[in-house]
Amino acid sequence: MTTALVIGAGVAGPVAAMALQRAGVDATVYEAHPGTADDVGAFLTLQVNGVSALRAIGAGDAVAGLGVSTPAMRFRSGSGKLLGEVSTGAALADGTVGVTLRRSDLYRALCDEAKRRGIRVEHNRPLVDARPVPGGVLAEFADGSTATADLLVGADGLRSRVRQAIDPAAAPARYVPVLNIGGYAPPQATDARPGQYEMVFGKRAFFGYLVAPDGAVWWFANPPRRDEPAPGELAAMTTAQWRSWLLDLFAVDNTPACAIIESTPGELSGWATYDMPSVRRWHRDRMIVIGDAAHATSPASGQGASMAIEDAVELGRCLRDLPEPEAAFAAYERLRRARVEKVVAQGARSSNSKAAGPVARVLRDAFLPLVLRKQGKKVIAWLHEYQIDWEAPVGVSA
Structure with missing residues (x-):
């Protein structure tokens, strides 16, 4: 065989x-x-x-x-x-x-x-x-x-x-100029229909979320980043730093993004896109x-x-x-x-x-x-x- x-x-x-x-x-x-x-x-x-x-x-x-x-x-x-x-x-x-x-x-x-x-x-x-x-x-x-x-x-x-x-000699992966971060927030009021993605082109960053059957909100964000992060740079950011940055990015938008991010428990950690x-x-x-x-x-x-x-x-x-x-x-x-x-x-x-x-x-x-x-x-x-x-x-x- x-x-x-x-x-x-x-x-x-x-x-x-x-x-x-x-x-x-x-x-x-x-x-x-x-x-x-x-x-x-x-x-x-x-x-x-x-x-x-x-x-x-x-x-x-x-x-x-x-x-x-x-x-x-x-x-x-x-x-x-x-x-x-x-x-x-x-x-x-x-x-x-x-x-x-x-x-x-x-x-x-x-x-x-x-x-x-x-x-x-x-x-x-x-x-x-x-x-x-x-x-x-x-x-x-x-x-x-x-x-x-x-x-x-x-x-x-x-x-x-x-x-x-x-x-x-294979070419390395190509950096794509957005970062990724996400989490799971507790049930809360949003304008999302259960099981349907809400995708928001914010003024400073992109935000997406959906409501699971148990009411929890699954979300992700894509902060723009033109230059590729240095090795270890994103891993060194604390949860408080990520949360503060995200809240600042989405504060200018008319969406539930800030409420969702603020209510998310546990650690937040982001990564680069390739x-x-x-x-x-x-x-x-x-x-x-x-x-x-x-x-x-x-x-x-x-x-x-x-x-x-x-x-x-x-x-x-x-x-x-x-x-x-x-x-x-x-x-x-x-x-x-x-x-x-x-x-x-x-x-x-x-x-x-x-x-x-x-x-x-x-x-x-x-x-x-x-x-x-x-x-x-x-x-x-x-x-x-x-x-x-x-x-x-x-x-x-x-």
Whole structure:
């Protein structure tokens, strides 16, 4: 049986291991962290195309019931003026819509499902290097141990060690000029409909929130920051400093942002935004990168997790039908590159609109209602209606 090392146990890794298992490949997952990710202000969206991809390998039940159903979002200006409303994707045949869920809940659910299927997941195994050996790949870990297999899948995120092993001269991640911070506030009065995102283009920063079924308010903010923060700079900021800065940013807006931020308990901690517009080499010598390791997109796209899941499932199909890794990897890249790079570009545009200057802000607020009214609740078909047919054969010209 063909064997594989999967590096990373976030979203792409466990799904890749499950898809490979269905394709007849014995995969083991190696994760750098001792356990699942912590959950300080971290949530994400899983869109209908991501749910559909999970169902293609029989893993849809793993995420059923998690998170908050979020079928639509409304946009407002900092003055409180409604700019428009759009769908986050047409419901699947059974009525399932996109969901917002805690990042750690998604990681845990996918890892648990992989383990339930008999897939080994080893934590606290940071990858140091990977290189080809006769007939396969050898991985070296920080504890001095090694592992070999027929192929290696890098699902190790934005700072991928596998990407570096494939192409030591690969371009670094690109800084996107907004920061990210978020949290969970107690129930309170807002103008949000339950399960619907409220997105606010404030005068100084972007703010988004939704109300969960229990009344809690899940929120995030994107303070603009043109220059890339120095290493450790954001981590050194205290909760009091973050709170004070955010309250100052949103004090000029007619929104509930300040009340939500003031009422949020616990620590606040922010991070910088990066993406990967185009990774030159996705594969070499029986090694390949998927998910954020190949095409990280800014959170503004709302598609990071869904793209990673699609990647993993499509890779499984390719290796099932084209057992020679080089042919399978080439077919996989033909299936995925154009789609994911289009998503990354869309996410970058959305992030940059959040950091608009005074003139650009006026133009955005004037023209966005026209754009949103034209789109209305129509679905972006190429994005949300993407369906993977697991049974469909993959050819060399895929």
